[in-house]
Amino acid sequence: MGGVFVCVFIFFLTLLTYIFLSRGRREPQRRATLPPGSMGWPYVGETLQLYTQDPSVFFAAKQKRYGEIFKTHILGCPCVMLASPEASRFVLVTEAQLFKPTYPKSKERLIGPSALFFHQGDYHTRLRKLVQGSLSLDTLRNLVKDIDAIAASTLDSWGGGHFVNTFHELKRFSFEVGILAIFGHLDARYSEELKKNYCLVDNGYNSFPTNIPGTPYKKALLARKRLTKILSVIICERKEKKLDDKDLLGCLLNSKDERGETLSEDQIADNIIGVLFAAQDTTASVMTWIVKYLHDNPKLLEVVKAEQKAVRKSNDEGNQPLSWSQTRNMPISYKVVLESLRMASIISFTFREAVADVEYKGYLIPKGWKVMPLFRNIHQNPEFFSDPQRFDPSRFEVAPKPNTFMPFGSGVHACPGNELAKLEMLIMIHHLVTKFRWELVESQSGIQYSPFPVPMYGLPARFWKESTV
Missing domain, CATH: 3.30.43.20 (Uridine Diphospho-n-acetylenolpyruvylglucosamine Reductase; domain 2)
Structure with missing residues (x-):
């Protein structure tokens, strides 16, 4: 019996030793x-x-x-x-x-450290809600008439066959729409001062950062200080009037956090300038590509014209402004917008x-x-978009796979102004194709980055009003 006990004891001791050693020899986790x-x-x-x-x-x-x-x-x-x-x-x-x-x-x-897109957490959440509120569909519904008037005025100045830098002109259009969304109907003298100084900031934004006098970056810094002063005057006037406006400035002024504290003037100024930066060049870049894509696809242009001329006819041949419901019922033009956003990927x-x-x-x-x-x-991945280098709005007849189409980003930092941008594009398309024919001055198909991709030289073109043909 004693020999059996010893054998069993040795067996279990050996087994435990094997398990222990095996555990010690186990492969370390891959780092x-x-x-x-x-x-x-x-x-x-x-x-x-x-x-x-x-x-x-x-x-x-x-x-x-x-x-x-x-x-x-x-x-x-x-x-x-x-x-x-x-x-x-x-x-x-x-x-x-x-x-x-x-x-x-x-x-x-240049933009300001308090701008929405520099932050995470509670401050970002609060500011994002304010910006989204000022650019909600209900708010945009009331802006259609004014955006339509700005588009008509901007494009009407292009006629006569003279040279037009399409990108620069569309930047002017998107800036005025941005001013409208931020301030409502702003006094012209303030609008001009904001535009003059904003352009200097814009020009220095992607230049080499140096404080040497005379350089684009230094000029931009000085213009940024002037913008703060102009915005301070506008803010003070709005406070005195005690209006409950639903534009962005009104939303920023009337906002209070859980402690009842309002935003400072610097915070308001930073976020106004941030919204202008986010809205102007990107939207103008996409609209410039739309002008080129329609020019390069004559059959598609005719289909878009037919859609928009039907809208114009229902508006007493353009004597009535576009309505919100009309901008929501432009299926062909809307797919042109989506495909332009994909192709250009600003x-x-x-x-x-x-x-x-x-x-x-x-x-x-x-x-x-x-x-x-x-x-x-x-x-541009062919796994998600077949023949991705071909401009084909019909591909959006079927919704893209999730997370494959992100022209405005994604998540909590996605662009809150995406609906305003698309509205601008549809209204611009309406006036462009119903009033004009155009030809490109330069035949180059290259792209320049400033910093967003635009057709070479800003797409120089000549425009003629259809009625003069």
């Missing part, structure tokens, strides 16, 4: 690694490669070589690029709290910054690294 990619030269990284070619070509080549997640180093920052819908949703929606919006300090100085990517080490699909995104969802790459 996340950085995504594949090249960091380029010290400090400079791959910034020169990015800005000496079409960014679409640069990012597409990277994606082809490394896959849908890759690293690089641009603008002095290590970056992780994301070119899949799932990764974009991860950063912008499902785990948005791990990635804060980020901009270079030089740009923040917002090619967006900047976020990891606030902690983040693991995604086995890759490490280190804290402090920039993270850039590449909207343009997704919009």
Whole structure:
């Protein structure tokens, strides 16, 4: 019996020893690694490669070589690029709290540190609700008549066959619509002063940041100070009138937080200028592409003309302004807008910054690294949009797959003014195709970045009113 007991004891001791040793030899957990990619030269990284070619070509080549997640180093920052819908949703929606919006300090100085898109958390939530409220569908419904008048006035000045820089003219149109949405009917003297100084800020926004007198950036800083003073006067006048206006300024002035505190003048000024920045160049860029795409697709242009001429006929041949219901019932033109947003992809990517080490699909995104969802790459991916280089509005007869079409971004930092932008585009299309024929002055098909992609030289063109043909 004693020998059996010893054998059993030795067996269990051996078994326990094997289990213990096996546990000790277990493979250590794989640690996340950085995504594949090249960091380029010290400090400079791959910034020169990015800005000496079409960014679409640069990012597409990277994606082809490394896959849908890759690293690089641009603008002095290590970056992780994301070119899949799932990764974009991860950063912008499902785990948005791990990635804060980020901009270079030089740009923040020009717009103002209190602007909506520089923040996360309660302040961002509060401001976003205010901006969304001032640009809600109910509010836009009441702006149609005024936007229609601005569009008619802007485009009517193009007739006669003289040279027009389409992009510059459409920037003027989108600026005036922005002023309308922010202030309502603003005194002309204030509007002109705002426009003059805003243009200087706009010109310096993407210039080299230096305080040397006479440089575009220094001029922009000085113009920014003047904008603050002008806005202060406008704000004081509005406070004295104690109006309950529903425009953006009214919403900002009448807002109180849970402690009953109102926004400061600096906070209001920063957010007004931020909205102007977000609204003007992007919307004008897309509208410029619409003019080109319609010109380059004559059969489509005729179909759009037929749709819009039917609208014009129902409005006593244009003697009555467009109505809200009419702008909501332009199916062909609306698909032209959507396809233009996809093709042009004005917002090619967006900047976020990891606030902690983040693991995604086995890759490490280190804290402090920039993270850039590449909207343009997704919009140009043949897996989601067949023959993506072909302008085909009919593709939007079927809704795109989720997270594959993000012209206004996604998540809590998506553009709150997207409905206003689309409304502007539809109204512009109506006046363009019912009143004009046009030809492009330059035949080049290139793209320039300023910083948003626009047709080369701003799409110079000549316009003739149909009635004079």
